[in-house]
Amino acid sequence: MAGESEKSGAVRKLPRIVRTVAELQGLADEERAARKRIALVPTMGALHAGHMALVRAARARADRVWVSIFVNPTQFGPNEDFSRYPRPFEQDVALCGEEGVDLVFAPSVEEMYPTGAQTTVEVGELAKPLCGASRPGHFRGVATVVTKLLVAAKPHVAVFGEKDFQQLALIRRLVRDLLLDVEIVGVETARGRDGLALSSRNTLLVPEVRQDALSLVRALDAAEAAVAGGEDSADELLRIVRGVFLQAKSAELDYAELRDPRTLEAAPQRLCAPTLLAVAARFPATGGGPDARVRLIDNRVLHPKPGPEERP
Amino acid sequence: MAGESEKSGAVRKLPRIVRTVAELQGLADEERAARKRIALVPTMGALHAGHMALVRAARARADRVWVSIFVNPTQFGPNEDFSRYPRPFEQDVALCGEEGVDLVFAPSVEEMYPTGAQTTVEVGELAKPLCGASRPGHFRGVATVVTKLLVAAKPHVAVFGEKDFQQLALIRRLVRDLLLDVEIVGVETARGRDGLALSSRNTLLVPEVRQDALSLVRALDAAEAAVAGGEDSADELLRIVRGVFLQAKSAELDYAELRDPRTLEAAPQRLCAPTLLAVAARFPATGGGPDARVRLIDNRVLHPKPGPEERP
Numbered sequence: 306m307a308g309e310s311e312k313s314g315a316v317r318k319l320p321r322i323v324r325t326v327a328e329l330q331g332l333a334d335e336e337r338a339a340r341k342r343i344a345l346v347p348t349m350g351a352l353h354a355g356h357m358a359l360v361r362a363a364r365a366r367a368d369r370v371w372v373s374i375f376v377n378p379t380q381f382g383p384n385e386d387f388s389r390y391p392r393p394f395e396q397d398v399a400l401c402g403e404e405g406v407d408l409v410f411a412p413s414v415e416e417m418y419p420t421g422a423q424t425t426v427e428v429g430e431l432a433k434p435l436c437g438a439s440r441p442g443h444f445r446g447v448a449t450v451v452t453k454l455l456v457a458a459k460p461h462v463a464v465f466g467e468k469d470f471q472q473l474a475l476i477r478r479l480v481r482d483l484l485l486d487v488e489i490v491g492v493e494t495a496r497g498r499d500g501l502a503l504s505s506r507n508t509l510l511v512p513e514v515r516q517d518a519l520s521l522v523r524a525l526d527a528a529e530a531a532v533a534g535g536e537d538s539a540d541e542l543l544r545i546v547r548g549v550f551l552q553a554k555s556a557e558l559d560y561a562e563l564r565d566p567r568t569l570e571a572a573p574q575r576l577c578a579p580t581l582l583a584v585a586a587r588f589p590a591t592g593g594g595p596d597a598r599v600r601l602i603d604n605r606v607l608h609p610k611p612g613p614e615e616r617p
Numbered sequence: 618m619a620g621e622s623e624k625s626g627a628v629r630k631l632p633r634i635v636r637t638v639a640e641l642q643g644l645a646d647e648e649r650a651a652r653k654r655i656a657l658v659p660t661m662g663a664l665h666a667g668h669m670a671l672v673r674a675a676r677a678r679a680d681r682v683w684v685s686i687f688v689n690p691t692q693f694g695p696n697e698d699f700s701r702y703p704r705p706f707e708q709d710v711a712l713c714g715e716e717g718v719d720l721v722f723a724p725s726v727e728e729m730y731p732t733g734a735q736t737t738v739e740v741g742e743l744a745k746p747l748c749g750a751s752r753p754g755h756f757r758g759v760a761t762v763v764t765k766l767l768v769a770a771k772p773h774v775a776v777f778g779e780k781d782f783q784q785l786a787l788i789r790r791l792v793r794d795l796l797l798d799v800e801i802v803g804v805e806t807a808r809g810r811d812g813l814a815l816s817s818r819n820t821l822l823v824p825e826v827r828q829d830a831l832s833l834v835r836a837l838d839a840a841e842a843a844v845a846g847g848e849d850s851a852d853e854l855l856r857i858v859r860g861v862f863l864q865a866k867s868a869e870l871d872y873a874e875l876r877d878p879r880t881l882e883a884a885p886q887r888l889c890a891p892t893l894l895a896v897a898a899r900f901p902a903t904g905g906g907p908d909a910r911v912r913l914i915d916n917r918v919l920h921p922k923p924g925p926e927e928r929p
Contacts, residue, residue, distance in 0.1 A: 330798045338650045417796070423742055424760070424794035429735030448736070456768075457796045482736035484729075484769045486642045 319402040320372070320409045326417075326457045329410055333459035342367040345460035345487075347451060350374040351391040351505030352400045355495035359464045360404045362492045366462045372401050373410040373454050375417060380446030389593055391508055410458060417453055426452045426483070431475045431569050435583050436602065439559050447472055448479050455485050463487050468494040468502050470583060470604040474569060494603070496522070502603045509599040511589040517553035518588050521603040524549040524561065528582050532607045537576045539563050542607075550586060559585035559600065566606050576609040631714040632684070632721045638729075638769045641722055645771035654679040657772035657799075659763060662686040663703040663817030664712045667807035671776045672716045674804045678774045684713050685722040685766050687729060692758030701905055703820055722770060729765055738764045738795070743787045743881050747895050748914065751871050759784055760791050767797050775799050780806040780814050782895060782916040786881060806915070808834070814915045821911040823901040830900050832865035833915040836873065840894050844919045849888045851875050854919075862898060871897035871912065878918050888921040 323329050336343050344367030346359045356372075363370045374397055381387035394411070401409055425445050431437075432444035455463060465473050473491050480489055495503045500522040501515070510518055524546040531545055546561045563572035566581040583604040590599035635641050648655050656679030658671045668684075675682045686709055693699035706723065713721055737757050743749075744756035767775060777785050785803050792801055807815045812834040813827070822830055836858040843857055858873045875884035878893040895916040902911035 326796045334649065337646065338652070340650070419793050421790075422794045424738065424740050424791045426795075427737050427739065429737070431735065453796050456798070459798075478733075479736045481731050482734045483738075484638045484642075484765050486646075486768070486771075 319398060320406045322398065323408055323410045324412055324416065326412065329457050330459065332408070336369055337459065341369055342462065343369045343371060343458065343460040344462040344464060345454065345458045346370065346372045346406075346464050347454050348372060348374055349376045349390065349505065350397045351393060351508065352397045353495075353503045353505065353507075355466055355468070355503035357400065357404050358495045359466060359492050360401070360406055362490055363462065363464045364405065366464075366488075366490065367460075369407045370405070371408040371410060371458055371460065372406050373412075373458065375410075375412055375450070375454070377417070377446060377450040378414060379418070379449060380443050382440055382442065385440070386506070386509070386590075386593070386599070389509065389590075389597075391505055410454075412457075417450065425449050426479065428475045428479050428482075431471065431478055434564065434569055434571075435471050435560060435562060436585065437471070439585060439600075444472070444475055448475060451476055452479065452483065452485075455480070455487055460487055462490055464490045464492060466494060467491045468504065468603065470566075470581060471569065474567075500526075502601070504601060506599050506601060509590045509592065510601075511555075511591055514555045514588050517555045518586075518601060520550050520553035520556050521584055521586060521601055524584055525582060525603060525605040529605060529607060532576070532609055535610055537609045539572055539574050539576060542576075542582070546582070546584065555589050557587040557598065559587060563607075576607065578609070580607045580609065581605075582607055631710060632718045634710065635720055635722050636724055636728065638724065641769050642771065644720070648681055649771065653681055654774065655681045655683060655770065655772040656774040656776060657766065657770045658682065658684045658718075658776050659766050660684060660686055661688045661702065661817065662709045663705060663820065664709045665807075665815050665817065665819075667778055667780070667815035669712065669716050670807045671778060671804050672713070672718055674802055675774065675776045676717065678776075678800075678802065679772075681719045682717065683720040683722060683770055683772065684718050685724075685770065687722075687724055687762070687766070689729070689758060689762040690726060691730070691761060692755050694752055694754065697752070698818070698821070698902075698905070698911070701821065701902075701909075703817055722766075724769075729762065737761050738791065740787045740791050740794075743783070743790055746876065746881055746883075747783050747872060747874060748897065749783070751897060756784070756787055760787060763788055764791065764795065764797075767792070767799055772799055774802055776802045776804060778806060779803045780816065780915065782878075782893060783881060786879075812838075814913070816913060818911050818913060821902045821904065822913075823903055826867045826900050829865035829867045830898075830913060832862050832868050833896055833898060833913060836861040836896055837894060837915060837917040841917060841919060844888070844921055847922055849921045851884055851886050851888060854888075854894070858894070858896065867901050869899040869910065871899060875919075888919065890921070892919045892921065893917075894919050 344363035426448040427445050428448050437444050477489050527545050528542050550556045550558045561584045564581045572580045585602040587598035587600045590597040656675035738760040739757050740760050749756050789801050839857050840854045862868050862870045873896045876893045884892045897914040899910035899912045902909040
């Protein structure tokens with residue numbers, strides 16, 4: 306809401322656009338030497354209100370807010386939507402200007418992957434289940450590009466959305482493991498009025514199937530309600546979740562899984578601690594032929610009621 | 618020679634010893650904010666005159682010289698000499714003091730690999746041949762720990778020896794690929810009076826076989842002499858190299874290969890451009906039972922004479 310009133314004011318000056326790593330690192334060194342705190346918001350562009358929530362979280366924690374816009378080819382599979390991914394750059398820069406972003410880093414693919422590049426960063430166990438199982442190589446691409454962006458921008462803080470729960474867990478892990486001197490902040494998923502988690506890919510949905518896409522959040526709501534009612538069986542919760550997707554004719558469920566939110570290990574049959582419910586599904590997409598699909602994800606951490614023996 | 622006269626002076630004050638990444642990064646931020654250039658010399662300790670040549674190269678390029686001493690477990694194979702690797706820490710620190718090193722970073726394994734660490738850095742093609750083929754996983758360990766050390770020390774310059782030619786090529790590549798804001802400097806291999814390349818592992822050689830270990834440098838000399846005499850056949854040069862090792866009774870040749878110094882691709886049958894000759898061999902070692910071996914490496918870039926059609 307605070308953002309709404311800010312946005313109603315005059316358009317602020319446009320952010321500085323930086324295209325090269327060398328220029329960005331020079332600016333980072335200057336800001337750091339002047340004891341200014343830098344917050345980086347890494348994005349793939351096609352910015353929406355969810356990104357703007359990240360920008361506001363960044364602003365609250367730093368003197369300078371930098372947004373990177375880079376559609377990273379190495380995190381897309383060969384049959385995924387890299388070429389279709391929306392790239393409304395001018396509009397993105399204007400949105401950044403409205404939110405008072407100081408700098409937009411928008412490098413070319415060649416700038417981020419120099420000729421002959423052959424170095425990858427890989428996170429182990431956290432990258433294996435969920436989207437890691439559905440999208441082979443995806444998290445290698447994410448870990449590699451996020452490392453590069455953090456190295457390029459030298460921020461004190463970097464802000465990511467909780468919609469990509471596994472990505473956030475993996476980035477926290479790689480920052481700790483590679484000893485990167487940056488604080489990682491996760492921001493709650495922003496949603497449309499109808500509850501759909503905001504995603505740049507939502508614009509690819511065939512309009513008539515937006516109702517079906519709501520099966521993602523409805524499934525999470527249904528599971529949460531069941532847990533609130535005392536349900537603690539993993540099988541029963543997943544049965545409820547699958548039932549919601551069965552009612553959405555155009556939805557193709559990719560996965561629905563219950564996992565430990567910290568390690569992403571499979572949850573036990575009887576839930577007894579906070580448990581991640583993560584869902585991914587495909588829906589008809591515009592602009593890619595009759596079989597085109599857009600894959601959307603969502604998640605929620607469920608808090609099962611303590612059993613009788615655990616109650617005070 | 619310059620170093621000799623410096624070393625004959627009084628012992629300088631001991632360097633500051635830093636054990637944690639957080640302290641190191643704080644100091645790096647202070648130095649960088651004060652516009653001081655930091656040079657890092659990453660080592661596994663057991664310092665010798667070769668390391669001191671790296672320190673002097675570092676000193677020539679920076680205001681602060683930091684030496685890291687860390688025997689990195691992840692770059693040793695299960696049957697390699699991690700436990701036997703020499704660790705004369707007090708002596709190393711004294712040597713650093715004599716050379717005017719400002720800071721020694723000596724972290725624990727737990728500090729470099731936090732509990733649950735699962736992130737690795739991997740370089741592709743450059744890591745496959747030579748020592749990469751002989752020591753599976755070795756260069757993954759090297760790439761991971763060098764990335765961490767560069768992230769932890771935030772140096773402007775990092776200095777490595779050319780004895781580990783493949784390692785140096787791989788580090789140059791990973792720094793470029795990960796966009797690390799550091800200049801990599803390679804320093805010519807330091808040698809004993811008898812020509813043996815200085816290595817911390819030389820202290821593990823059974824004294825009577827040091828003559829056999831000289832087969833490494835003799836093989837390089839023989840190949841270089843043949844090239845100077847007009848030889849340009851890869852097969853013939855490798856025959857000459859193997860002949861030298863055959864004369865050293867205790868030597869077990871691991872590999873002798875001719876490769877492109879930039880890409881490490883196999884050299885053509887007729888050498889027509891500067892070509893890396895890399896050799897690795899095992900020799901009887903002390904302190905690890907009767908079958909213990911120490912593995913030593915050496916290399917030289919050969920410059921074949923231009924053919925008749927290329928002469929001016």
